Amino acid sequence: MRPQPGDLLRIDGRASVQFTDDRALTFRIVSVCDRPTYAGWVWLTGYVINRRGQAATKREVYVQLAGLRPVTSAPAPVRARVARPMLRDMIRVTAEQLATARGCVLGLMLGDAIGAARGNVPATGTLRATSAGQLACFTVDGLRWAAMQGISGIEPWSQEDWPDGWLATVPVLAERRGSAPATVAALKGKIAGTLDKPVGASIGAHGLTRSLPAGLCDWWPSSENFGAEISALTHTGAAVDAAALGSTLIRLLGEGKSLAEAMERARRDSLGRSVHTGDSLLGPALEAARSKPRQAVELARLAGDAKATSALAGGVYVAMSFAMRYEIRDALTFAASVGDGGHAATVAGALLGAAHGPDALPVDWLSRLELVWVADTLARDLVREVTEGPSGSGYGDATDAHWWDRYPGW
Template sequence: MSATAGAVWGRTEQQDFRSRVRGTLLGVAVGDALGAPVDGLDLQGIRELYGVEGLVDMVPAYGRRGSVTHLTQMTLFSVDGLIRAQVRRDTGAWHPPTDLHRAYLRWATTQRDWGPDERRKDDGWLAREEWLYARRDPVRTLLLGLGDETMGTLEAPKNPGEAGPEAAARSAPFGLLVGWEPQLVVQLAVECAAQTHGHPTAYLAAGAYAVIVHALARGDSLDGAVQRALALMAARPGHQPVSDALQHALGAVRQGMPTPDRVAGLIGDGTADGLVSAAVYCALVGEDVRHGLRLAVNHDGPSAVAGALTGGLLGALHGETALPPAWLAELEGRPTMLELADDFAMEMTQGPALHGPAGSSPAWLARYPRGA
């Protein structure tokens, strides 16, 4: 986002952007929460519990309806890291992957500690949200990747053999950098994915997913957004599995009525390319958000990550008001998500007024400290 970005946003554009930011974060969380109770079950197991149609509504996980997993937690810390990167830019320290890594380390702390440590003044407000200090089945890859202070890079990635979908599932916020060029969005998402998932399939899937969200947040159609991603991916070494998976998603749309078997076929062995492909498919063929998310969680594959990825796409495409109100009402942490989404929208549209050369807001810098 340029230093003068705030000057080019009209009121209507700001409202649309805020709705898409809210929609993206809430969409990730709603899809995650819908899939969490059946994560790890196959379709037969889901139908035995919930009937022939499978899971059609929020049911309890982790002791309550609407609970989210580590996928949503990390997505929120992605947003926090992006805001902090913008705030730190004024100091001349402009390296967003470092700010994202620090944010992910703050998430890792929530998985080790019982609650916030008020002595860590540089943590900012998100890391003081007590509800985030819940361990929601984070995969070992994440804990290993963030188990020390060393930041994984494309040259020296963490977990170089890991092709799982978790890095892609935290990458929707990169797509909300609507003032950035698409290739820069891809690069940032790819670099940040390599901090935990070092296999090219994992980090390139994260880049593809982020740039699809980016096109949607700028008003493109989902089909058009996927075509843009394919064009950008083509220049990246190792892109073929991800590109092929996206092509398979587009092809599956023309194969008739959506079925759980078709979703499971796209997911394949559960690597990042397959999950992003399935999410694109569910978002494309869903009659509405509710239908798309139900498709995303009722199959033999991992339900929470498929739901989260699909929800991010649908939220960016349609905005906040398209999400099912009854599901939002039960969503764990919703006030935090709305607050963070609105902060992100304000930073991206009015950042210079909050911490620019002309003056700064002490309250904003207390929420998003420059120190860490």
């Protein structure tokens, strides 16, 4: 069937594996996207209809046309007020989403800053970001970052008022804080890499660290693929595989799984999906954390260079060695002081922040973190986009008239 706005569909495992069993949805279409896709697939925007016949959550889904099924009779709407227990559940879900997003993004930025200090954190003064932290702020949009950096050979998307969006007004993001040669080379080439056709040959850690927030996008058809797609814009090979695993770990932590559960699930689910599976990327780090935790020689062995796979292995080893919420300070200091510790500390910070939330991060460090307000605003706005739809939709006007100015989306 060819879906149309207004159609009510049952989206289950026949449409996409992510909707198998209890993840199936009743879905009211608002719009059908015309962006290019794989043959037989389509992007749909609409609302999930709950058991009371009410539009509960705005989502964008990527599904197979052949697997879509019309719903012949919709659940009858119930006009009674929402029961207080249901309201409490909705509030709790949003609070949990917010805690995961803030913890992940703030933890990533904090790990980046502590890594830059190589674990020798000064008693006072600003904790500065590196290019890895800057890129994570933009995540997908490396072009705006490169334009703000004043890198030659980057053509503007518009002849005036570009780069745009609120991040373009943050002075720190315009400062040179280290190099990102693979990202710059890919952007200068003017061809965005894809999973099928990557550009360049870099397998560096930036392809992982800037992709980790993709795991927070649980409305995306697959956070694993989203993380990989972001990485593939500028990187290739093992870096893309590491990004897929890293974003999967963030997603699983957001679902409420413990660090150990998330590691095992990501390791198991990735088998056979790529050349570098969870077994080869996570296995050695998990075994080292079990048998030889908190040992500098082990971290140096796992994360001795600036490759994405090394950053993931080092970050996982540190997170599992210092898994308790009160150990994050020790975890980041340890990660930053050994081998190519900056990237391992960034990954460990994101994982531990997502697992334990922002309240577990050292307040004295956060209060000195250069990009703390930027990171916290990005995390909060991400959750707002999912839960409130401030940019508007076919079901209502925008609740924030300036949202598109802040996040242009092009």
